[in-house]
Structures are given as structure tokens and as C-alpha cells.
Amino acid sequence: MESIIKVNKLNKWYGDFHALVDVELNVSLGEKIVICGPSGSGKSTMIRCLNRLEEHQEGSIIVDDIELTHDIKNIEAVRSEVGMVFQHFNLFPHMTVLENCMFALRWVRKMPEKEAKEVAMQFLKRVYIDIHANKFPGQLSGGQQQRVAIARALCMKPRVMLFDEPTSALDPEMVSEVLDTMVELAEEGMTMLCVTHEMGFAKKIADRVIFMDAGRIVEEADPDSFFANPQSQRGKDFLSQILQH
Amino acid sequence: MATHKTLSKVNLTPPESRARPQNKMTLLQKARQRYFSNLLNSFLTLSVIIAFILILPPLLQWAIFDAVFIGSTQEACEVAAGACWLPIAARFDLFVYGFYPETETWRVNLVFAASFFTLVVLVWRRISMKLKLVYIVAFLPALIFVLLYGGVFGLDSVSSNKFGGLIITIFLGLIGSILSLPLGIFLALGRRSTRPVIRIFCVSVIELFRAMPMITWLFMGALVLQLFLPNGMEVDKMIRVVFILVLVSAASKAEIIRAGLQAIPVGQFEASAALGVGYWRTMSMVIMPQVLKVSIPAMLNSFIGMFKDTSLVAIIGLLDFLSVGMATMNSDEWGKYGIEVYIFVAMIYFVILFTISRFSLTLEKQLETGH
Numbered sequence: 241m242e243s244i245i246k247v248n249k250l251n252k253w254y255g256d257f258h259a260l261v262d263v264e265l266n267v268s269l270g271e272k273i274v275i276c277g278p279s280g281s282g283k284s285t286m287i288r289c290l291n292r293l294e295e296h297q298e299g300s301i302i303v304d305d306i307e308l309t310h311d312i313k314n315i316e317a318v319r320s321e322v323g324m325v326f327q328h329f330n331l332f333p334h335m336t337v338l339e340n341c342m343f344a345l346r347w348v349r350k351m352p353e354k355e356a357k358e359v360a361m362q363f364l365k366r367v368y369i370d371i372h373a374n375k376f377p378g379q380l381s382g383g384q385q386q387r388v389a390i391a392r393a394l395c396m397k398p399r400v401m402l403f404d405e406p407t408s409a410l411d412p413e414m415v416s417e418v419l420d421t422m423v424e425l426a427e428e429g430m431t432m433l434c435v436t437h438e439m440g441f442a443k444k445i446a447d448r449v450i451f452m453d454a455g456r457i458v459e460e461a462d463p464d465s466f467f468a469n470p471q472s473q474r475g476k477d478f479l480s481q482i483l484q485h
Numbered sequence: 486m487a488t489h490k491t492l493s494k495v496n497l498t499p500p501e502s503r504a505r506p507q508n509k510m511t512l513l514q515k516a517r518q519r520y521f522s523n524l525l526n527s528f529l530t531l532s533v534i535i536a537f538i539l540i541l542p543p544l545l546q547w548a549i550f551d552a553v554f555i556g557s558t559q560e561a562c563e564v565a566a567g568a569c570w571l572p573i574a575a576r577f578d579l580f581v582y583g584f585y586p587e588t589e590t591w592r593v594n595l596v597f598a599a600s601f602f603t604l605v606v607l608v609w610r611r612i613s614m615k616l617k618l619v620y621i622v623a624f625l626p627a628l629i630f631v632l633l634y635g636g637v638f639g640l641d642s643v644s645s646n647k648f649g650g651l652i653i654t655i656f657l658g659l660i661g662s663i664l665s666l667p668l669g670i671f672l673a674l675g676r677r678s679t680r681p682v683i684r685i686f687c688v689s690v691i692e693l694f695r696a697m698p699m700i701t702w703l704f705m706g707a708l709v710l711q712l713f714l715p716n717g718m719e720v721d722k723m724i725r726v727v728f729i730l731v732l733v734s735a736a737s738k739a740e741i742i743r744a745g746l747q748a749i750p751v752g753q754f755e756a757s758a759a760l761g762v763g764y765w766r767t768m769s770m771v772i773m774p775q776v777l778k779v780s781i782p783a784m785l786n787s788f789i790g791m792f793k794d795t796s797l798v799a800i801i802g803l804l805d806f807l808s809v810g811m812a813t814m815n816s817d818e819w820g821k822y823g824i825e826v827y828i829f830v831a832m833i834y835f836v837i838l839f840t841i842s843r844f845s846l847t848l849e850k851q852l853e854t855g856h
Binding site: 291293312316317319320321322323324326328330331332333334343344347348389392393396 | 750752753755756757758759760761762763766770771774775778
């Protein structure tokens with residue numbers, strides 16, 4: 241299968257703290273990967289390295305045949321092919337929902353306004369939020385805002401979607417609307433890397449679960465065998481922690 | 486499970502909401518509650534009332550009832566017991582237009598009108614923020630320059646040493662403040678740059694202009710700057726002063742904008758970057774609109790400070806509004822009526838700046854409810 245992301249011996253430090261240690265990762269086109277692990281284990285840092293929101297010090301990251309280096313042109317090229325959804329949505333509060341989605345189409349894809357509007361509306365429809373297109377983000381609920389953020393990323397027609405704990409800042413009753421959107425996206429064949437603790441979601445869509453601890457990938461397995469029978473002690477401890485309730 | 490049973494309670498008819506009870510009070514009761522609720526409050530209220538009674542009637546007597554409004558020479562004031570407002574009437578043109586050619590004063594009036602119209606534009610809801618910025622940062626300064634200096638579009642050229650009075654005050658206050666905005670933005674961004682050369686340069690400019698008194702800089706602009714220019718090249722004194730005012734004001738604006746930048750969540754930068762949007766586009770379309778919005782109160786505050794500081798240009802020999810007043814007091818004819826002149830000058834400053842401050846409050850409220 242065609243490989244879309246190749247991470248080789250990735251190392252990252254924050255000051256003297258070794259945040260990522262020899263991380264190796266290969267993602268094939270169409271693959272869905274769920275990344276979990278205790279807080280501070282480097283999950284977010286790792287996926288933020290994939291579009292260079294974080295800089296790595298050693299190793300190589302190749303996304304869609306482009307290597308991420310200091311070259312800003314390469315970085316921007318990768319970023320326009322990789323969509324990202326954040327924990328806190330990060331919508332632009334001074335733009336309407338529609339303008340949020342049109343923004344990158346207009347200024348990165350250089351699309352004429354009319355065409356950008358059509359594309360944006362098409363994706364807003366897809367996340368069932370087109371009726372709110374002319375509202376400002378502040379007028380929407382958290383779940384709605386996160387769906388707009390997903391639409392905003394999808395508008396760029398990315399080859400890969402990165403999700404950084406997309407449901408952990410949501411009120412409990414809004415989690416499922418966002419997860420449903422993500423499941424639909426997965427079923428359409430999108431390549432996805434998702435940092436999440438939603439085990440039901442992981443079991444439903446993930447081809448592979450990656451368990452990280454202390455900046456290292458500790459365990460990789462298909463979701464059924466990982467959740468049923470983690471091989472590592474740290475994996476067992478982690479699962480017993482989150483399944484307690 | 487027995488405990489659960491005792492805890493279980495279902496309210497099938499939840500209480501309905503109703504109107505808030507009205508608290509009806511007569512005007513007298515309200516006044517008593519507000520101003521005479523306890524001994525200290527009553528004392529304060531009475532003190533203020535007594536102070537008014539003591540001060541107001543004599544003041545009105547002096548400023549209005551016993552004052553002289555009509556006449557053209559000083560003799561008319563000799564016998565009056567109250568204020569003499571004649572110096573203002575006699576020198577009104579000097580106060581407003583300086584030595585601007587009499588036939589061209591309509592141009593000055595147009596500048597005043599455009600300046601006032603700017604306030605209207607600022608709070609006009611139907612004009613987009615972008616258009617407002619274009620009007621204020623590009624159109625207004627160009628218009629003011631063209632109208633006051635002339636020399637283009639068939640307007641007679643007027644030398645800046647004919648400027649005086651309110652012209653100078655408004656010209657320097659507005660142009661200095663407006664042109665310092667873009668420079669302040671670049672200085673603030675430069676201060677956060679990852680490139681050390683840019684950062685050090687911007688920090689130096691900001692700190693240098695912030696940490697030295699404006700008068701020092703005005704002296705340098707008026708006298709020292711000329712020494713560094715190539716021989717024979719003479720820059721208009723007014724332009725040199727504008728140059729200094731812009732730098733001083735940009736330094737303080739840069740700090741205001743820096744504070745605004747720090748208030749923007751890092752997620753905004755990241756979201757824009759993650760979409761592949763470049764630095765300048767991110768700054769101009771995502772970050773700055775949010776920064777400027779939160780900085781408007783501080784900016785207008787800095788503008789008001791700047792407007793008053795223009796009176797310092799008297800020290801390098803420009804005849805601004807306050808200087809015209811001082812010149813009037815130093816004249817043989819009106820030398821005795823300094824208090825009246827000062828009051829007039831202060832009132833005009835107050836009216837202009839109070840108006841601006843009211844408009845800025847309106848603008849702030851609009852932006853709060855904007856989205």
C-alpha cells in the first residue's frame with residue numbers, strides 16, 4: 241500500500257527534557273490510527289511534529305514525499321496537504337463559520353471567492369452545520385464548533401487528517417456528534433491519525449492502536465487485541481486506569 | 486439498593502419561571518437611598534452641594550454676567566468687573582488658522598470637517614472594519630497633506646511656516662497618531678521576531694523612544710537632525726516634527742500592540758499555520774484584526790496623550806494652539822487677560838478630546854457586541 245507518512249528515528253527535546261525518543265511510524269494511505277497513552281507521554285507532540293507545529297531535532301519526517309526541514313516552502317506545502325483538528329477548536333472568532341472555511345481556500349489555494357464559497361458550503365453541509373454558515377463561532381456550541389473545525393480542515397482536501405484530542409474539551413453530551421462525524425469521515429476512506437481516549441471510537445474505526453508512554457511508542461496492535469490484552473505492563477496499567485469508571 | 490430508593494425523587498411538575506418582582510420606589514425614596522443612605526454618604530452629598538453653591542454663582546457672575554463680549558479694543562474691558570473675552574474674539578482667526586492665507590481658509594475648514602467625519606466613520610456600523618482602516622490610515626492623511634500643503638490639483642501651495650494655532654495642533658496630533666499605527670505594528674511584530682537582528686533593532690527603537698522625554702526628541706528633530714542630512718538638503722520643519730512624533734508615538738503603540746498580541750491564544754497562530762497560511766497573511770487577517778480590536782481603548786488613550794503633547798512643539802518655535810494663547814497674553818494689548826485665554830484654550834482642548842473619548846466609548850461598546 242502507498243505510504244503517506246514515514247517517520248524515522250524521530251527525537252525531540254524541550255530544553256533538556258527528552259520528549260520523543262526514537263519514534264518510528266509508517267502510515268499507509270487510507271489507514272486509521274488511534275494514538276493513546278497517559279498525559280505527558282508525547283502523543284500530541286508527535287502528531288504536532290507531523291505538520292511542524294513542533295520542530296524535531298533528530299530523525300526524519302517525510303509526508304507525502306516531502307521531507308520536513310527548516311525550508312518554509314516545504315513546511316507550507318505539507319501543511320496544506322495535512323488537515324488538523326485541535327482540542328480547543330481554534331476557530332477564528334472574528335470570522336463567520338463560512339469565512340473560517342473559505343479562508344485557506346482563498347489565500348492558500350488562491351481560489352476565486354465564488355468557488356471557495358461553494359466548496360466551503362459543500363463541506364459545511366457534510367458536517368450538518370450549513371444552516372449556521374453565517375454565524376460567528378461564539379454563537380455555536382462546542383460540538384458545533386468542533387464540526388466547523390473539521391469542515392475547515394476538510395475544505396483543503398487534505399490527504400491526511402490529524403486529530404489532537406478532538407473531544408476532550410467538549411461537554412459530555414456533545415462528544416458523540418463529533419465522533420459520529422469522524423466515523424463518517426473514516427468510512428469514506430480518509431487517512432486519519434487521532435489522539436484520543438475514546439475507546440469505543442478506536443474499536444470502531446482504528447486499523448491500528450499506538451500506545452505511547454514517556455515519549456516512546458510502547459505498543460502497536462490492532463484495537464481488539466490491544467484493548468483485550470495489552471502486552472506491556474504500562475499498557476495494562478493505563479487501560480486499567482481509564483476503564484475503572 | 487434500598488438507599489437508592491429513598492434518594493429517588495422525580496419532579497413531574499417543575500416550578501415555572503415568573504417575572505422578577507418589581508421594586509417600586511418614589512423618586513424621593515430613590516434619592517434618599519442613593520445619596521443619604523448613611524452618615525458618611527449624607528455628609529459627602531451635602532459637601533458637594535455646598536461647594537457648588539459657593540463656587541458656581543461667583544463663577545457665572547465673572548464668566549458671563551459681568552463679562553465683556555462686545556467690543557474690539559482693550560478699552561471696552563477697562564471698566565468691566567468680570568471676564569474679558571475680547572482677546573479671543575479679536576484673535577480668533579489666529580487661534581484657528583494661524584497665518585494661513587485668508588482666501589484659502591476653506592481648505593483648513595475642510596480638514597477640520599474631515600477630521601470630525603473620521604469619528605463618525607469609526608462608529609458607523611455599516612462600514613466594514615477594513616474600509617474604516619483604509620479611510621483612516623491612507624485616505625485621511627493624504628487628504629490632510631494635500632489640502633494643507635496644496636501644490637497639486639490646482640491648489641495653491643502653502644508653506645508650512647504659515648501653519649499655526651489649531652491647524653498645527655490637529656495636523657500634528659492626527660498625522661502623528663495615524664502614521665505611527667503601521668510603524669507600531671511592525672515594531673511590535675519585530676520585537677517578537679525569531680531573527681535576532683530584527684528583534685534587537687525593534688527593541689532598541691522602542692526602548693529609545695519610550696525612555697527619553699519627548700522634548701529631547703523634538704530638539705533633536707528640529708536642530709540636530711539637520712546636521713546629519715546631506716548639504717543643501719532642507720526638510721520642512723513641520724515634517725521633521727511629524728517624523729519625531731510618529732516615532733515616539735509608534736514606540737508606545739508598539740507596546741500596546743505587543744500586549745494585545747500576548748492576549749491572543751497560541752491556538753490562533755497554530756490553526757492558521759496548520760492550514761498552510763503564511764506568516765504575513767496570518768498576521769494581517771487572523772491575528773491583527775483581533776489584536777486591534779482589544780487594543781482600541783489603549784490606542785485612543787495614547788492618541789489623547791499624543792494630542793496634548795503636541796503643545797510641546799512650542800519649544801522649538803512652532804506656533805500651536807496653546808502658543809497662540811501664550812502669545813496673546815504676552816501682547817501689550819491683551820496682557821492682562823491671561824486667565825480668560827487659558828480658560829478658552831483649555832475648554833477647546835477639553836471639547837475636542839472629550840468628544841473623541843465619547844466616540845471611542847461608543848466604538849468599544851459596538852465591538853463588544855459585534856460577535
